[in-house]
Amino acid sequence: MNFIKQFIALATVSLAFNAAHAADEAPDALVKRISSDVLNTAKNDKAIQAGDTKKVIDLVETKILPYVDFQRMTSLAAGRFWRDASPDQQKALTEQFRQLLVFTYSGALSQVKDQTVEFKPLRADPTDTDVEVRSQVNQSGGEPIPLNYRVAKGPQGWKIYDINVLGAWLVETYKGTFASEISKGGIDGLIKALTEKNKKLAAKPLNTAAPKK
């Protein structure tokens, strides 16, 4: 029993240490750590490679989500409409947008095969609290895919609030869709559209274009 108590105490301390460590970790080091951790897991896990939806989503939720500021992401994508939304609507919108992004990201992750990620030097002052971390995904038989992150320092340390794939920012890309859904059916209309989309995605397996071999 004593051993278990000690073990728990030790585990708690080491977790706390990790959390504290994450707070002073440089933003590019943080993104690099998460990215290599997730990619290595995705590449080496047979279940994920075979398209196990639940496992991929688990991986995203445990390894990535703690470092993403979904509220900020959603408020930016909603733009000027965010202030008109009630706190309940904001909450529902953030939750549905989060789910959609988790599904999409999990789908992308289950397609990872032989790609490698290369990080570029961070161009920022040590005092900056809002930086862009740049990387590129190298793949055989094609030009490298740019993959950049906007990371901001908040009370809980650095968090990602926007991602750029192939030159397009996620928030900016959703902004148009959000605006047109809101103009059609208000904030509730947008929440409803996102909820329906998520239901559909939850019902269908990831990795529909699963590679043979």
Added chain:
Amino acid sequence: MSRTVKQFRHAALALGVTALLAGCAGPNPRDPYEGYNRAMFNFNDKVDEYALKPVATGYKNITPSFVQTGVGNFFGNLGDAWTAVNQFLQGKAEDGMTDVTRFALNSTLGILGLFDIASEAGLPKHKEDFGQTLGTWGVNSGPYLVLPLLGPSTVRDTVALPVDITGDIWRYKDPTWIRNTGTVLRVVDTRARLLDASSLLEDAALDRYEFLRDGYLQRRESQIHPDADYAPRKVEKDDTAETSAPVSSEPAAKELNSGTPAAKPDSQ
């Protein structure tokens, strides 16, 4: 051969006129021809659904992967030559030299481009077309335009298209039947490479037309000005300061935070 160019010119012209006629003021200032564009998008989508996608899926499942790599490399290598020309036109001599070296290396040691040994040797692949060159010269992209079969484009890139077609080495290949077979193979192979991406797009987008448009326009802009994305960010920053800062001090927002896994580090 020049007939194809003429046909394309006519098509582009006819398209421009159609676009102007169909032009109705959409809500997005960069997409005034949304009515026409959506119709063309749906048409392309049907062609893809019933013809191109099934063939590409079959190709991907049946052909051995080294053949697919070889096909992609072969046409990619021909493309590198035109990329090099555009690099020089844009004044990027260093990148242009890289692409010339790539083309020389892959065409010879890489056996007509079947093997991309240049990438392995540390010469990264680029892709530049004449639309990007015009953009670098300061030509504005103009409105968004969906082309028949070719998909997302802009008015500027459509004007540049005949030049890109002229700069494509494969179109000078004789005899005709080899050229045509090759062209079909090239299209199918390209589509096969995009199968994963298009299934992702389907998942991510509420409205695929809008999603693709807004993503495409940003991507083109970033290809032309790779370092310019700091400018719009400042505006967004102000936006954030106005919107999320006061909100996050409200108790409701705190509740929201604790309800989402984003707050997990707290509990660790």
